[in-house]
Amino acid sequence: MIRQSQRFLTQLYAITDFICIQLVFLFSWWLKFNSGWIPFDGPLPFKHYMLWSFIYGALAIGISYFVNFYTPKRRKQFSFEVFKIVQVHLLSLLLLLSILYIFKEVDVSRSYLFLFLVNNILVISFYRYIIKLSLKNMRQKGYNKQYVLILGAGSLGRKFYTNLKKHPELGYEVVGFLDDYQEKHDASYSHYKPIIGKIDELQTILNKLIVDEVIIALPLDAHRKFGTIINVCEKAGVKALIIPDFYDFLPSRPFFDNFADMPLINVRDIPLDELRNRLLKRAFDIVFSSIAIFITSPVMAFIYIGIKITSPGPVIFKQERVGLNRRRFMMYKFRSMKIMPEGASDTQWTVENDPRRTKFGAFLRKTSLDELPQFFNVLFGHMSVVGPRPERPYFVEQFKEEIPKYMVKHHIRPGITGLAQSNGLRGDTSIEERIKHDIFYIENWTFLFDIKIIWKTIVNGFINKNAY
Known part of the structure; x- marks a missing residue:
């Protein structure tokens, strides 16, 4: 089975x-020189x-070996x-350029090297995507399985089992539960895999069954x-993973820190707290908003005239x-309503067929x-192209008391x-x-995630049936 041949697969990936x-x-050579x-002025010899x-x-x-690129990525996103x-x-x-500099190879085409780099990234990403897609399809059909044993048949263990069943493409199969206080599930959970023993029988069960990972889903008082x-588990060569009983308080991807030589769980790890990520996102915002302003300037000029003509x-x-x-x-927004007393719009929702709107608005x-x-707010640094939508102070004060974790959205622009x-x-x-979507975005931000959201926004269109 594939799971028993990880070293072979790693070598196969590398080859x-x-x-x-x-x-x-060869393709880049042909593209550049043939x-x-x-x-081009004329290439060096092919050899x-x-x-x-x-x-x-x-x-x-x-x-690739150094950055652990060949480790299993079953649970990782593409x-x-x-x-x-x-x-x-x-x-x-960068290393190749350094070597070329040391050996004074100044005649190698830099534009060819750039072409070579881009093509490598595109081609290898494409074939890795095909492999990932193929493996998902195989797992959904029951091949390439990893077998899991859950310790604890309480609410925590059942929650994990339920969530795992929602993702057959991951290729995990639960062999059963171990629990000290139950011999079988309640009638409402009778369709779950059975309870096959007690916690103390773990070693015997690991010797009898094929188990790749043990999930410890026990309450805090069983620590x-x-x-x-x-x-x-370590004696049997089986991985052990712990689901903390307080997981509801943790982000979707907990971050472990180290302080005073003690491991700590960062309850709210935010990728955009890192300087390099903030700089990347800000640079993209400036470029994107500048291009957007330039492209939409004729539209904005038309809207300017339309508002002037239709409403004082x-x-x-x-x-x-x-x-x-x-x-x-x-x-900033283009005005879409009639002139209202100052502050009147700060505490009111717009409703369907709102009489305050102008026809053009x-x-x-x-x-x-x-x-x-x-987009000018983005350029000035008040906002980002992608992020949680900002709300009026009046409603922020209201929502932070009514909706759990509402204020987390203000950790980013x-x-x-x-x-x-x-x-x-x-x-x-x-709301x-x-x-929930905003917090997931904040905790799982990547540059590619931003691109995906922008693309999805464009594809879905800007017509909003809920916009009044």
Whole structure:
């Protein structure tokens, strides 16, 4: 079975990556020097480039081992693999450039090396995606299984079992439960895998059954047993994983820190707390908002004229919102309503057929065109392109008392669009559901996640049936 041949698979991945790199070399050579699509002065001999391609391949394989790229990724998202591929090939190219500099190889085409790098990232990402998709399909059909034993048939163990059954593509199968206080499940859980023994029988059961991982789903008052359980698992060569009884308080991806030589669980690890991630997101925001303003400037000019013609008053509507670290800022929108007394709109929801809207304003709100000026908020640093939608201070004070974890959304900059909005939670929809999506986004942010949300927003369109 595949699970028993991980070392073989690792070697196979490495060989396949190396072959793939050499095929990309041939394609990039043809594209640069033989296709006629890219001008050049004249290449060095083919054998010369081939030598550096072999060196690059060796570097890439070595770095892949170093960054644990060949470890099992059954539970990882594909975005993790893409990140690792980019990391591996950027480091490989930097090392190759260093070697070229040391050996004074100044005649190697830099544009060819860039082409080689991009093609490697694209091709290897594509073939890894095909492999990941194929493995998922195999697991859904019952192949390439990993077998799991759950310790604890209480609410924690049952919750894990239920969640695991929702993801057959992961290829995990529960062999049963161990529990000290139950011999069989209640009638309502009779369809679950059976309770096959007590905790003290773990060693005997591991010797009798094929088990790859033991999930410890015991309550906190059973922590005295954890040491014995882990020792038994390690003696049998089986992985042991602990579900903390307080998991409801933890983020979806807990982060373990170290303080005063003691391991600590960071209850709210936020990827955008890291400087490199903040800089990447901010750079993208500046570039994207600048391009968006340039492209939509004719549309904004048309809207400016439309508002001036159809309704007296200012074109831009400014409203106070709560943003990053609970700081307040003025958010810009095209005015879509009649002139109201100052502060009147800060404590009122818009409703269907709202009499305050102008006819042109109703069109702007329905198409989300009234939000175009928010790209200036992004440029000024008040907002991001992607993030939780900002709310008015009046409603923030109200929601933070009514909705658990509502204030977590203010750990990052608010956005023009977000995960909730890209999934249809816009306008008059559940605040609780929006917050769940916002927290998931905050805890699982990646640059590719932002791109996915923007793409989904564009594909789904800007027409909002819930926008009044």
